[in-house]
Amino acid sequence: xxxxxxxxxxxxxxxxxxxxxxxxxxxxxxxxxxxxxxxxxxxxxxxxxxxxxxxxxxxxxxxxxxxxxxxxxxxxxxxxxxxxxxxxxxxxxxxxxxxxxxxxxxxxxxxxxxxxxxxxxxxxxxxxxxxxxxxxxxxxxxxxxxxxxxxxxxxxxxxxxxxxxxxxxxxxxxxxxxxxxxxxxxxxxxxxxxxxxxxxxxxxxxxxxxxxxxxxxxxxxxxxxxxxxxxxxxxxxxxxxxxxx
Amino acid sequence: xxxxxxxxxxxxxxxxxxxxxxxxxxxxxxxxxxxxxxxxxxxxxxxxxxxxxxxxxxxxxxxxxxxxxxxxxxxxxxxxxxxxxxxxxxxxxxxxxxxxxxxxxxxxxxxxxxxxxxxxxxxxxxxxxxxxxxxxxxxxxxxxxxxxxxxxxxxxxxxxxxxxxxxxxxxxxxxxxxxxxxxxxxxxxxxxxxxxxxxxxxxxxxxxxxxxxxxxxxxxxxxxxxxxxxxxxxxxxxxxxxxxxxxxxxxxxxxxxxxxxxxxxxxxxxxxxxxxxxxxxxxxxxxxxxxxxxxxxxxxxxxxxxxxxxxxxxxxxxxxx
Ligand SMILES: Cc1cc2nc3c(=O)[nH]c(=O)nc-3n(C[C@H](O)[C@H](O)[C@H](O)COP(=O)(O)OP(=O)(O)OC[C@H]3O[C@@H](n4cnc5c(N)ncnc54)[C@H](O)[C@@H]3O)c2cc1C
Ligand SMILES: Nc1ncnc2c1ncn2[C@@H]1O[C@H](COP(=O)(O)O)[C@@H](O)[C@H]1O
Numbered sequence: 399x400x401x402x403x404x405x406x407x408x409x410x411x412x413x414x415x416x417x418x419x420x421x422x423x424x425x426x427x428x429x430x431x432x433x434x435x436x437x438x439x440x441x442x443x444x445x446x447x448x449x450x451x452x453x454x455x456x457x458x459x460x461x462x463x464x465x466x467x468x469x470x471x472x473x474x475x476x477x478x479x480x481x482x483x484x485x486x487x488x489x490x491x492x493x494x495x496x497x498x499x500x501x502x503x504x505x506x507x508x509x510x511x512x513x514x515x516x517x518x519x520x521x522x523x524x525x526x527x528x529x530x531x532x533x534x535x536x537x538x539x540x541x542x543x544x545x546x547x548x549x550x551x552x553x554x555x556x557x558x559x560x561x562x563x564x565x566x567x568x569x570x571x572x573x574x575x576x577x578x579x580x581x582x583x584x585x586x587x588x589x590x591x592x593x594x595x596x597x598x599x600x601x602x603x604x605x606x607x608x609x610x611x612x613x614x615x616x617x618x619x620x621x622x623x624x625x626x627x628x629x630x631x632x633x634x635x636x637x638x639x640x641x642x643x
Numbered sequence: 644x645x646x647x648x649x650x651x652x653x654x655x656x657x658x659x660x661x662x663x664x665x666x667x668x669x670x671x672x673x674x675x676x677x678x679x680x681x682x683x684x685x686x687x688x689x690x691x692x693x694x695x696x697x698x699x700x701x702x703x704x705x706x707x708x709x710x711x712x713x714x715x716x717x718x719x720x721x722x723x724x725x726x727x728x729x730x731x732x733x734x735x736x737x738x739x740x741x742x743x744x745x746x747x748x749x750x751x752x753x754x755x756x757x758x759x760x761x762x763x764x765x766x767x768x769x770x771x772x773x774x775x776x777x778x779x780x781x782x783x784x785x786x787x788x789x790x791x792x793x794x795x796x797x798x799x800x801x802x803x804x805x806x807x808x809x810x811x812x813x814x815x816x817x818x819x820x821x822x823x824x825x826x827x828x829x830x831x832x833x834x835x836x837x838x839x840x841x842x843x844x845x846x847x848x849x850x851x852x853x854x855x856x857x858x859x860x861x862x863x864x865x866x867x868x869x870x871x872x873x874x875x876x877x878x879x880x881x882x883x884x885x886x887x888x889x890x891x892x893x894x895x896x897x898x899x900x901x902x903x904x905x906x907x908x909x910x911x912x913x914x915x916x917x918x919x920x921x922x923x924x925x926x927x928x929x930x931x932x933x934x935x936x937x938x939x940x941x942x943x944x945x946x947x948x949x950x951x952x953x954x955x956x957x958x959x960x961x962x963x964x
Contacts, residue, residue, distance in 0.1 A: 415782040520760045525748025534827045558835030564828040606757030606791045613784040626947030633959040640925045642904040
């Protein structure tokens with residue numbers, strides 16, 4: 399059983415988002431980078447499945463050298479080897495091309511990703527990779543169990559869940575509660591230092607979009623406080639001022 | 644040339660988010676001198692489909708096949724690709740949703756199309772095709788240029804005004820070819836609470852956090868929601884503890900809502916929770932701690948004990964209905 403997990407290197411969820419260079423560059427000052435929270439769920443489940451089936455688990459990131467600590471963290475959590483495709487992840491099609499190219503060579507039985515990246519929130523890369531590889535894609539997956547060559551999954555739909563069966567290989571975009579986030583322990587951190595982290599060059603493939611500039615939303619005005627003994631005033635404001643009731 | 648819109652339906656009607664996508668396509672079509680054609684998959688009444696006209700579609704193509712009622716991603720993508728060819732479209736518009744995303748992703752490859760997701764405004768077309776989209780879970784916007792001839796735009800909910808004054812669209816059947824491999828993923832069962840208002844589509848949401856103390860107190864949230872005609876939501880620790888089902892969890896790692904009114908009760912307002920609600924038009928916060936960070940993101944607030952405030956508020960809402 400060979401499992402591939404694709405992870406993003408993204409600003410911590412508490413980060414203040416700012417831009418520099420006339421709103422053309424993301425401002426990394428003071429920003430902590432983490433494994434994308436959804437990718438972290440995919441990784442946690444992949445570690446469990448690898449332990450169950452006794453296969454291998456590879457993590458992959460398309461990014462520049464700065465993402466290596468994030469890949470090391472994935473190794474500490476339990477991946478066996480890491481791959482960094484050395485390129486700036488300029489758009490989702492470009493990233494999908496890199497992953498599909500690498501996955502074709504690797505012959506994986508299962509490719510897990512996050513349901514979406516928390517920087518660009520596309521929710522697209524898994525579907526693109528699956529289409530390129532001619533595999534089924536399922537997202538957002540909240541439960542994944544293997545029975546031989548068949549996987550049983552639960553997918554979140556509006557207001558509930560849908561249960562599916564699909565044969566390996568396939569691509570899934572994962573979310574909670576597929577597994578609990580795993581925190582690396584000391585042994586994991588030590589062994590991560592010696593596990594392989596290979597850098598491969600990007601295959602030249604065109605992107606289909608180009609991001610030109612960024613913008614922040616306008617600041618929010620101050621809150622209007624209403625006395626707790628006068629809830630009728632709140633109802634009146636919602637009805638007549640906000641016009642939402 | 645045409646703009647094709649992939650529309651989703653539930654409970655015998657086109658979803659509001661899909662009507663927003665049609666409205667967006669209509670405004671774009673007027674700008675570019677094109678025609679809007681919608682495509683709908685599965686069994687649904689033709690009269691209900693004709694309503695896509697209210698938002699500006701001239702025509703709806705219906706692919707009526709029971710097998711397409713479930714959202715099998717590969718099959719849906721294959722059908723939409725055939726519809727795209729058939730009508731001679733160069734742009735596909737759809738509402739951003741978990742099914743929409745999954746289908747659109749596969750279509751970028753099938754149609755060799757550049758895609759922008761979370762679109763919040765019409766493209767600027769003088770010197771390139773520049774689209775404004777929401778990024779960092781609503782904390783910022785980006786302007787992205789699509790450089791391919793075919794284009795896919797996934798529109799964020801509540802980002803465009805709904806057009807509702809158009810005449811009924813004509814509905815035509817569309818024949819497509821599908822193969823077994825399109826149905827490689829098999830749906831074995833579904834588990835859905837049908838009597839609830841759908842959270843992602845809701846116009847009003849009442850959410851409870853850890854301040855509600857336990858699942859036994861949720862009747863207070865439900866009563867207010869019922870009085871307001873709202874869907875119910877919750878914070879992540881609430882669904883993690885099993886007080887509420889997972890699909891009600893709002894935030895960065897949960898559902899992103901965009902209602903006209905979001906009422907947060909006993910929720911501190913952690914940045915990860917705010918990431919799921921920052922597209923709401925108005926936010927009301929009820930919290931006993933005046934320092935709760937949620938007040939900074941709120942339009943209206945009450946500092947007080949939820950157990951005291953909620954019953955009174957529910958009565959006050961009932962009084963005006
Ligand atoms: C990567 C990551 C992703 C996350 N994603 C999400 C997400 O998607 N959604 C999410 O919600 N969280 C998310 N979290 C968790 C988030 O950081 C907070 O821990 C969580 O939102 C807190 O939930 P809460 O406000 O219900 O609880 P608390 O922070 O415990 O707040 C309870 C609030 O209730 C108030 N209160 C108590 N009693 C009463 C009373 N009687 N009446 C009125 N008010 C009362 C308190 O003053 C307090 O403000 C995420 C965290 C991480 C690290
Ligand atoms: N640069 C990248 N490197 C590796 N995996 C990625 C990258 N970008 C996106 N992914 C994967 O694709 C998923 C969906 O990303 P997105 O389509 O950007 O929302 C993420 O959760 C990751 O698992």
